[in-house]
Amino acid sequence: MLATVILGILFSFCNRPREVLSRKNMEKLMYDVYIAEAMIENDYSSFDTPEKKEALINEVLNKHRTTQAQWDTSLSWYSDRIEIYLKMNDSVKARLQRSQRATEQIMNLQYRQEQSLSPHTYLPSYIPPHYAFNDANPRNGFRFRLDTAQIAQKITDAHFNFGFRAIGIPANSTPRFQTMLMLQYKDTAIYRSETITENRNYILSGQKYIPGDTIQEIAGFVKLQDTIGLYRNIRLKNIFLGNPNNVAPQNESNVPEPQEMILREDRIQPQ
Numbered sequence: 001m002l003a004t005v006i007l008g009i010l011f012s013f014c015n016r017p018r019e020v021l022s023r024k025n026m027e028k029l030m031y032d033v034y035i036a037e038a039m040i041e042n043d044y045s046s047f048d049t050p051e052k053k054e055a056l057i058n059e060v061l062n063k064h065r066t067t068q069a070q071w072d073t074s075l076s077w078y079s080d081r082i083e084i085y086l087k088m089n090d091s092v093k094a095r096l097q098r099s100q101r102a103t104e105q106i107m108n109l110q111y112r113q114e115q116s117l118s119p120h121t122y123l124p125s126y127i128p129p130h131y132a133f134n135d136a137n138p139r140n141g142f143r144f145r146l147d148t149a150q151i152a153q154k155i156t157d158a159h160f161n162f163g164f165r166a167i168g169i170p171a172n173s174t175p176r177f178q179t180m181l182m183l184q185y186k187d188t189a190i191y192r193s194e195t196i197t198e199n200r201n202y203i204l205s206g207q208k209y210i211p212g213d214t215i216q217e218i219a220g221f222v223k224l225q226d227t228i229g230l231y232r233n234i235r236l237k238n239i240f241l242g243n244p245n246n247v248a249p250q251n252e253s254n255v256p257e258p259q260e261m262i263l264r265e266d267r268i269q270p271q
Helices: 002-014 023-042 050-063 068-079 082-117 148-154
Strands: 141-146 159-167 176-185 189-195 201-207 213-225 235-242 261-263
Touching (some): 023 050, 050 068, 148 213, 159 176, 176 201, 201 213
Antiparallel strands (some): 159 201, 159 235, 189 261
């Protein structure tokens, strides 16, 4: 009986139409589509029109060099083979969970490092207005965390930004340099991150409310991995967390692209 099932599956794949994506490519596309759909569901202010939603999905399809028709055809073909589709879906969900755990590990590691190195006079919510990676400050960055009461005091508007200007990054250099913002709601965690590669402004945006949920914690960090002191001239200026309307205007060339969000798997609903 088992041999018959295996032979049936192999025969099915041998007869897969050319326009249907391979299982490997289909799983990669499903992963990115699920993340895009979660972004649309939870970041309603950025995707408040059908055109914006469609543009994000098209961006994902273009990344995989796939058309909407090919995606629809492939999804229909695999859905008709439910056992295979469920195994693919489980594989994609497992990858999403691994990605979430890896992100949380980065956040927790950075938090433990900062807790052990920060002066006792600094509260976890402290955000320095400027920061230098130099001999006088041997730490590899800073981290902050705001609870509900601190958010209510500091964040007065529905939308807010965490940002800074990076200077001193050498030309033709690729430091291991990253910033991340974590927005913790009651049932959802949203992560926004960006790799810092050049001298410009960096901004990660957030919001106090998503449909049916209110933010309970804001956390973030800026981390530079530099064990031998190659990047001691790097500085962060005008560091802030707050209302974007209170931030000085910036040149359009300095505004970074929207950041990817990685959500808790239980909020991602595969179709």
